[in-house]
Amino acid sequence: MRNHEASRGRVRGWLDAWGLSVVGLALLAGLLGFPVSGWAEDAASASAAVSYRDIPQLGGSRNIIWVIAQLHLLLAGFVLGVPIFAWLCEIVGWKTGEKRYDKLAKEFTKLLTSSYATTALFGGILLFMLIGFYPKLMTYLTDVFFPSFLVYCALFLLETVTLYLYWYGWDVMLEGRAKVFHLFLGFLLNVFAFFIMIIPNSWATFQASPVVIAEGSSLARAWAATWNPTWWPVNVHRLIANVVLGGFICGAYAGVRYLSAKSAEEREHYDWMGYVGNFIGVFGMLPLPFAGYWLMREVYQYNQQMGITLMGGFLSWLFILQAMLIGVLFLGANYYFWLGITYRIPGAEMKYRRPIMAMLVILLLCLGVWMTPHSLVASLEEARKLGGTHHPLLGVFGVMSAKMTVANLMILVTFMSFIMYWRAGKEETATWAKVAKALVGGLFGVAAIVIIVLGVWGYFVPAIVRINYFSVAQVLIVLFVLLTVTPLTALLMKTARTTTEMVWGRMPPRAGYALVLNAVMVILLMTLMGYARSSSRVHWHIYGVMRDSSPYAYSPALGYAAAFMSLNTFIFCMLVAFIFWVATMGDKAKAGHGATPAMAGGSQELDTHK
């Protein structure tokens, strides 16, 4: 009897320990088994090369690929963004001597081990699915890109080795030269990660903007295909976007933990972490629209029809949704800054109330202009009354000149919020502080006026002049402000006296929800623009080269696509929550025995822990 119970206990223990793995493996086998059964059906009848396979019972090959590819891409963005985020935090900790930054960096690096595995899992599933569902396309791409496949594999090996050294060597490389070497490892990790990102980018961008492949060695052909016109714009855009994703996901994690924090110490810590995450997210978000502008410019240069499909064709309404998401993201990021000024800096609430209100009004007005559609959805009768599909008053805001102007103004306002938060609770002591402050104010004012003037002027010049000169000038003006005001403020703050200490852990619960909202907006934006990039190829697997002749050659309407975007965003959020849970599970157990808590953080007490 006792033996029987012991045996039952062992089985229960085994199930507890391995149950999840077994279920996971069974699911994986099932997923992989479906296409295999599809192949088996086809194999009997296939006499010639098969172009497509399908599993309509599971929603069709296109939808399966859509979900898997999107999740893989989001996870990849996360695992490439986190090392950048962690490395930046480690550098800040090293330079300032504040250990909490180093601990934050370490804890986020820990996430990489489990998130790499999940990303690779989805990458493997995606590869099997692509080979199974789209054999003709994959044969073509393999023929063109095979050498880069090998480089990709080699990079993964290097990245893995570097990650092991970076993670396991953290505690033995804490001081002196060893720390410098550790920072170098972090740099290497990011270099390899960058190349791991840009190689698949070359495959995807080749599909959208292929170049003709002449004869030559495999390497020469792969190289020619890699250097396609949209490769670098996408590389730069994705690199910045990954930083934004990493930052806002850190913020969202901190937000969730802040909401469920039980002690004042925990609240302080996660409040601080949310601040760091939001800071890095906003830091990356400011230059992101410029990279997007460059990408669209290259798309137009490459193929005007593709540009028109995106901006003026069936995808034009997508950019209204994009404006809405970016607008909410800007509002969310600014709102979090404003809450920080109000709650973390005692006495600052009244002082900053007016500027905050002014900035809120400007942001809302800008968002209204950005979201104004070029043509209205109107019935024939309504259109007749309006005298066309353009609104008689607001129609003027529906064109690119207005949208570029407000996008730049929103970036300026967000940057202003950031500078305001930076300076709050401090008093400048430098002798040249008055001149510097006047210069900063003047720069913001002049920049805003010039951007508006160029925007209005843009209505009266040919489109090519506006695109090539005016829009570029607007972007350069904003960049100039960012690049001059940031170091100037840093110099001012170096000698500034703190008048009011920042108090952590006093933010209201809505601050936590604002952080979660920001992360969801960024993820939704990535899914939305992924759909845009893919749909701009319309009925081509490789634009103008290989036609999609499958039953799924059409691009679905926005509503249908948005359902998939929401689904993918939700699954991704749950996966990331799972990864965080798994990564911190052991720490919680240790914390219960008096060891270091899950995440290192903001309080002095936590700083003293090693």
Place this chain on the structure above:
Amino acid sequence: MSEVVLLQLIGLGVIGVGVLILLFIQSRFPRVIGFVMIVLGTFSLVALSVPQMASLPPAEEKFDVASIKTANDMAMIGQKIFFSKGQCALCHSIGPSESARCPDLKGIGAKLSREFIYESLTQPQAYIYLDYRHEGPPKDYPARMPHINKNPIGLSNNEILSVIAFLQQMSGEPITVSPSEIAMPGQPVPVSATIPARAPAPPSPAKSKAKGKTKKADAGEAGLVAMVVHGR
């Protein structure tokens, strides 16, 4: 029930579940999930409220030999091949273009003989065009011309002749390719459709340069300023 209505109902349902979670569950993590569900459901509903336009693929073009009766028919098919299977428009423009990575083909049918065009398509390294659209010495164009009759493009002889017909028609020249040169399925290629191994150099005024191997092609009305290097 239409797809849009169904999706709207799903969106409303997701928002409803999110609201119920926020109303009745106090645990923080499920509340955050409820909040995310409300955000995602709202996004879906907004996306369903804008015009729902799908992009349907156009009918696939087939090269139907039987349908070719005149040279104009050939030119029409050639035009389709130029912009699709032939991938010519990936690099070449018809008219000046800043972004074109290869010579502008406007008026090319008037400048070059059909034999020379055929050779340019099937033996593209025989004469190399260099880019003179800038100060200083000429440069190679960014893209290298592939053998158009070999993989991956692999145009058939019929298709190449059709493209030549299109280039000639587009340049306002009489089409010198005849439908009789089109090979019917299972038949050998007509003798007239084959091209001499070495086509004559461009019929434009060419100036001999170093060792007689470098020839300058006609600048041309369309701005095709190029250098051809024989046998490079």
